Structures are given as C-alpha cells and as structure tokens.
Amino acid sequence: MTGTTVAPRRAPTPLLATLLGVSTMTIMASATITPALPGMERHFAGEPHAEVLVRLVLTLPGLAIMLAAPLLGYVGVRVGRVRVLVVGLVLYTVGGGSGLLLDSLPALLTGRALLGVGIAAIMTTATALLADHHPPAEHGRVLGLQGAAMGFGGVVAMLLGGVLGELSWRGPFAVYLLAVPVLFLVLRHVPEAPVAAPPADGERVGSPWTWPLLGLYALTFLSITSFYVIPTQAPFWLAEVGGAGPVVTGALIAAVNLVMTAVGLNFGRLRARWDFRALAVAMFATYAVGLLLVGTAGNLWTATAGMLVVGIGVGLSNPTLNGWTVASVDPGARTRALGLLTSALFLGQFSSPLLAQPIAGAAGLGGTFLVAGALGAVVALVLTAVALTRRARR
Numbered sequence: 001m002t003g004t005t006v007a008p009r010r011a012p013t014p015l016l017a018t019l020l021g022v023s024t025m026t027i028m029a030s031a032t033i034t035p036a037l038p039g040m041e042r043h044f045a046g047e048p049h050a051e052v053l054v055r056l057v058l059t060l061p062g063l064a065i066m067l068a069a070p071l072l073g074y075v076g077v078r079v080g081r082v083r084v085l086v087v088g089l090v091l092y093t094v095g096g097g098s099g100l101l102l103d104s105l106p107a108l109l110t111g112r113a114l115l116g117v118g119i120a121a122i123m124t125t126a127t128a129l130l131a132d133h134h135p136p137a138e139h140g141r142v143l144g145l146q147g148a149a150m151g152f153g154g155v156v157a158m159l160l161g162g163v164l165g166e167l168s169w170r171g172p173f174a175v176y177l178l179a180v181p182v183l184f185l186v187l188r189h190v191p192e193a194p195v196a197a198p199p200a201d202g203e204r205v206g207s208p209w210t211w212p213l214l215g216l217y218a219l220t221f222l223s224i225t226s227f228y229v230i231p232t233q234a235p236f237w238l239a240e241v242g243g244a245g246p247v248v249t250g251a252l253i254a255a256v257n258l259v260m261t262a263v264g265l266n267f268g269r270l271r272a273r274w275d276f277r278a279l280a281v282a283m284f285a286t287y288a289v290g291l292l293l294v295g296t297a298g299n300l301w302t303a304t305a306g307m308l309v310v311g312i313g314v315g316l317s318n319p320t321l322n323g324w325t326v327a328s329v330d331p332g333a334r335t336r337a338l339g340l341l342t343s344a345l346f347l348g349q350f351s352s353p354l355l356a357q358p359i360a361g362a363a364g365l366g367g368t369f370l371v372a373g374a375l376g377a378v379v380a381l382v383l384t385a386v387a388l389t390r391r392a393r394r
Contacts, residue, residue: 014185014188014189015133015189015190015191016130016133016134016142016145017189018182018185018186018188018189018190019126019129019130019133019146019190020145020146020149021149021182021185022085022089022122022126022182022186023122023126023127023146023149023150023153024149024150024152024153024156025089025092025119025122025153025178025179025182026119026122026123026126026150026153027150027151027153027154027157027257028153028154028156028157028175028178029061029092029096029115029119029157029176032096032157032160032161032172032173032175032176033057033058033099033161033172033173034058034158034161034172035161035162035164035165035166035172036099036161036165036169036170036171036172036173037054037055037057037058037169038169039165039168039169040054040057040169041054042169043169044105047104047105050105053105053106053109054105056109056112057105057108057109057112059350060109060112060113060116061112061113061115061116061119062116062346062349062350063116063346063350064112064113064114064115064116064117064119064120065116065117065119065120065123065342065343065346066343066346066347066350067343068116068117068120068121069120069123069124069339069340069342069343069346070336070339070340070343071339072084072088072117072120072121072124072125072335072339073124073208073335073336073337073338073339073340074335074336074339076124076125076128076335076336076339077332077333077335077336080192081125081128081129081132081192081193081335082125082129082186082190082191082192083192084121084124084125084335085121085122085125085126085129085186085190086183086186086187087118087121088117088118088119088120088121088122088125089118089121089122089179089182089183089186090118090183091114091115091117091118091121092115092118092119092122092176092179093118093176093177093179093180093183094111094114094118095111095112095113095114095115095116095117095118095176096111096115096118096173096175096176096177096179097173097174097176097177098110098111098114098173099111099170099172099173100170100173100174115176120339120342123338123342124335124338124339124342125335126146127143127146127322127326127334127338128326128334128335128338129190129193130142130143130146131143131326131331131334132193132331132334133193136327139323139326139327140267140268140270140271140272140319140323141267141268141271143267143318143319143322143323143326144263144264144265144266144267144268144270144271144319145264145265145267145268146264146318146319146322147260147261147263147264147267147315147317147318147319148260148261148262148263148264148265148267148315149261149264150260150264150318151257151258151259151260151261151262151263151264151314151315152257152261154254154257154260155254155257155258155261157175158250158253158254158257159254160172160175161175162250206329206330206331206332206333207329207333208329208333208336208337208339208340210328210329212328213325213328213329213337213340216321216324216325216328216341217340217341217343217344218344219280219321219379220321220341220344220345220348221344221345221347221348221351222284222348222375222379223283223284223287223313223317223321223348224317224345224346224348224349224352225348225351225352225355225372225375226284226287226291226352226372226373226375226376226379227287227310227313227314227317228348228349228352228353229291229352229356229368229369229372230253230256230294230307230310231253232352232353232356233353233356233360233365233368233369234249234252234253234294234303234307235249236365237294237297237303237365237366237369238252238300238303240365241297241298241299241300241303241366242297242299242300242301242303243300244300248300252304252307253307255304255307255308255311256307256308256310256311256314257311258311259308259311259312259314259315260311260314260315261315262315263311263312263314263315263316264315264318264319267315267316267319270316271319271323276320276323276324276327277383277386277387278387279316279320280316280320280321280324280383281380281383281384281387282313282316283313283316283317283320284313284376284377284379284380284383285313285376285377285380286309286310286312286313286316286376287310287313287372287373287375287376288373288374288376288377288380289306289309289373290306290307290308290309290310290311290312290313290373291306291310291369291370291372291373291376292306292369292370292373292374293305293306293309294306294307294310294369294373295366295367295368295369295370295372295373296366296370297366306369313376321341322338322341325337325338325341326338356368356372359371
C-alpha cells in the first residue's frame with residue numbers, strides 16, 4: 001500500500017493533452033491496416049510470395065520497433081527527447097501514409113519499416129516527457145490517462161480502419177496522417193524538459209541495466225506474451241465456440257480497448273492505494289482468470305466475459321510497467337530504460353504467436369488460452385511470494 005493522496009480530476013493542460021494525443025498514435029498503428037489485408041492480397045496477387053509479404057506489411061513495424069527502440073533511447077539522451085519525438089512523428093507520417101501511394105510490396109515494406117522506427121521514437125519519448133513535465137506525485141494520474149488514451153486510440157483505429165477499408169485497401173493508411181496535426185501541437189506545446197546537472201566524474205546518472213529494471217523488462221515480455229494470444233488467436237477461437245465473424249470479433253476486441261480506457265482513467269486512484277508490485281499482481285491475476293475463462297468457454301458469452309477480464313489486465317499493464325520503470329531509474333536514464341522496455345514489449349508481441357502455434361497444434365486453441373492463463377497465474381504467485389518474503393525480512 002502507498003500513502004499517496006488521490007489527485008482531483010481536472011482538465012488536462014495543452015502539454016498533457018498533446019502528449020496524450022501522441023500516445024494514441026502508438027496503439028493506432030498496430031490495428032489500423034488489419035481490415036486492408038484481404039484487399040491488399042488480392043491487389044498484389046501477381047507478385048511472388050504475395051501471401052507472406054502482405055502479412056509482413058502488418059508485422060514488420062513490430063520488428064523495427066524492437067530493434068530501434070533501445071538505440072533511440074540513447075539518442076534521446078544526446079540530442080533531446082522532443083527532437084527525437086518530432087522526427088518520430090515525421091517518420092510515422094511518411095512511413096505510415098506511404099501505403100496511399102506506393103504500388104509494390106518491397107516499397108510498402110520499406111515504408112512500414114520507417115513507420116516502426118517512428119513508433120519506437122514516439123514510445124521511448126512520450127512517456128519520458130510525461131514524467132519529465134509532471135512531479136512524481138502526478139505520475140500515477142498522467143500515466144493512467146496515457147493508458148486510457150491508448151485504449152481509446154485502439155477503438156478509433158479499429159473503427160476508422162474498418163470504414164476506410166470498405167472504400168479501398170489503401171483507405172486505412174490515411175489514418176496515419178492524423179500524426180500531422182499532432183506534430184504541430186508538439187512543436188507548439190511541448191518544450192524540452194530541463195536537463196539534470198551532469199554527475200561528478202566517476203558517478204553514473206543511472207543505468208537502465210540494473211537488476212530491478214531487468215526484472216521489469218522480463219515482466220513486460222511475459223505480460224505481452226500472455227495477452228497477445230487474444231488478438232492473434234481469439235478470432236479463430238470465437239468462430240469455433242460461438243460462430244463469431246469478423247464484425248463480432250472486431251467489436252469484442254474494441255470492447256477490450258474500452259475496458260483498458262476505463263482502467264486507465266481510474267489508474268491514479270488505484271495507484272494511490274496500491275504499490276506497483278500489488279498492481280502487477282492484479283494485472284497477471286486478471287490475465288489468468290480472463291484467459292482461463294476464454295479457454296474453457298463453451299459459448300460466446302463466456303468467452304466475451306473472459307476477454308473483458310483480460311481487458312482489466314491490459315488497462316493496468318501500460319501505466320503500471322511504465323510507472324514502475326520511471327520510478328526505478330534516474331531522470332537522465334529514462335529514455336534509455338523506456339527504450340529497452342519498448343523493445344521487450346515488442347519482442348513479446350513478436351514471440352507470442354510463434355510460441356502459441358506449437359501449443360495450439362498440440363492442445364488446440366482452447367489449450368493455448370489455458371497455457372497463457374497458467375503463465376499469468378504463475379507470475380502473479382511469484383510476485384506475491386517475493387512481496388511476502390520482503391515483508392517478512394523487514
């Protein structure tokens with residue numbers, strides 16, 4: 001438990017509103033073009049290996065983020081976080097919007113790689129700037145609002161992507177152009193945070209490689225590996241247990257994002273009552289309960305209930321892990337630590353379907369959710385045991 005007081009609700013400042021708008025860009029990027037994939041595959045049917053390359057258009061940004069985020073964390077320390085953020089938004093716009101014009105799969109893949117680098121720049125700097133421009137007592141509130149903004153961005157992306165995808169396979173790529181007004185807002189409202197005085201010779205500003213931070217990177221990897229069975233496996237499982245088609249599946253995944261938004265809006269109050277370790281236990285416990293419900297579902301209603309419970313864990317994950325990381329490292333090392341955290345997140349996203357596939361082959365789709373739920377339960381129990389051990393030592 002913590003002794004932090006609950007901050008009263010109030011309207012966000014232009015700086016906070018801008019950084020929340022920046023944060024929506026990251027979650028919108030992953031879901032936006034999903035409705036375009038069938039039309040894209042038909043358009044490029046004559047190109048060699050079109051089936052594989054079209055799927056790479058969706059997944060390549062994640063690989064680029066995983067590789068670029070740690071490097072950009074270091075660059076942010078050298079040249080300034082706002083400069084990295086501005087360049088990231090430019091790359092996001094150019095790389096994301098390139099699908100409106102380019103007409104070859106290799107060119108599209110190049111654009112998606114640029115998009116991934118842009119997302120990495122945004123993710124490593126936006127959270128750091130939120131922390132830089134707000135005192136520690138406010139971090140729970142602003143990081144919770146960031147999680148809510150990301151959840152809302154996911155809903156908007158699914159709706160806009162679906163509507164524009166009906167018009168043309170190129171349509172969803174227009175969503176990335178929303179970064180243009182956000183870029184102008186950043187230039188107007190987001191100053192560089194004051195830089196801490198350099199340390200004396202021989203002293204370190206703070207390392208992103210300490211054991212507590214390595215543990216947080218591991219928790220991030222395990223969190224996204226557990227959760228990501230929902231977007232990758234749920235469409236097939238929902239069709240099997242409830243006959244759900246694309247519209248119902250999309251609506252349910254959007255509902256998970258709405259739960260994420262609701263949790264984010266209330267995270268400041270949760271953080272006022274519980275420490276990060278307790279919130280992480282709750283996060284993995286809700287993963288366990290929700291995924292077990294989905295895996296044992298015999299109908300669509302039970303699966304829906306499980307997905308909504310998973311949404312609670314997703315809502316806790318971003319502000320808890322980001323906030324815990326920010327609180328565990330010196331301000332000068334924030335972007336480096338958040339870059340590594342981002343890399344761990346996308347490594348988990350990249351690994352989740354690869355790990356799930358052999359499990360699905362051996363135990364079926366339901367068994368995949370059960371294994372992911374068991375992983376969540378094990379992590380929750382380990383975190384609880386560590387907390388009880390530390391309390392006993394004190």
